[in-house]
Amino acid sequence: MTKHPKKSAPSSDEPKDEVPNTEAPDNTDELGRRKKLLDRLFWVRIGMAAVGGVVATFLFESVEGEERRWASIVFMIGVFIASCFVGKGMKIGLPPSDRKKLVTTGIGSFVFVYLFMWILSYTLVNHPGIDVSPLKPI
Numbered sequence: 672m673t674k675h676p677k678k679s680a681p682s683s684d685e686p687k688d689e690v691p692n693t694e695a696p697d698n699t700d701e702l703g704r705r706k707k708l709l710d711r712l713f714w715v716r717i718g719m720a721a722v723g724g725v726v727a728t729f730l731f732e733s734v735e736g737e738e739r740r741w742a743s744i745v746f747m748i749g750v751f752i753a754s755c756f757v758g759k760g761m762k763i764g765l766p767p768s769d770r771k772k773l774v775t776t777g778i779g780s781f782v783f784v785y786l787f788m789w790i791l792s793y794t795l796v797n798h799p800g801i802d803v804s805p806l807k808p809i
Contacts, residue, residue, distance in 0.1 A: 701764075704764075705763055705764065708763045709763060709772060709776055712754075712757070712761060712763070712773070712776050712777070713776050713777040713780070715754065715757055715758075716751075716758075716777040716778075716780070716781045717777065717780055717781065717784055719753070719754050719757075719781075720750070720780075720781045720782075720784040720785040720788065721784055721785075721788045722788075723746065723747060723750040723788075723789075724747075724784065724785045724786065724788025724789035724790075724791075724792060725788050725789070725792045726746075727742075727743045727746050727747070727785075727789050728792040728793045728796055729796075730746065731743055731746070743789060747782070747785050747786075750785070751778070751781060754781070755773060755774055758773045758774075758776070
């Protein structure tokens with residue numbers, strides 16, 4: 672039976688087996704760029720919510736009752752999903768631990784602005800005491 676030679680401690684001139692850090696450290700320029708792009712994503716979502724709320728008023732005008740409400744909510748979810756694809760296309764470059772920021776950035780404001788614009792535009796178009804016939808495109 673042969674004995675294995677003892678492992679000697681690596682000398683200081685031999686390279687150590689270290690795993691290289693694959694994630695580059697964030698510098699202030701990169702953090703600033705990400706913050707700017709997340710701010711832009713926030714405002715894109717707000718704009719899409721405002722336009723989506725107004726579009727929902729005219730898109731679901733022929734739908735009656737409870738179905739109109741659910742159709743608008745499904746439409747709102749669709750617009751939000753579209754805004755997620757817009758955010759993904761912005762190539763913000765978030766680390767894996769912050770990927771959910773693409774979805775959560777501005778979600779509350781999106782919902783409230785969408786609902787506000789939908790209610791406001793519906794009220795302006797369908798209020799019996801106000802003649803806003805120029806607002807009706809169809």
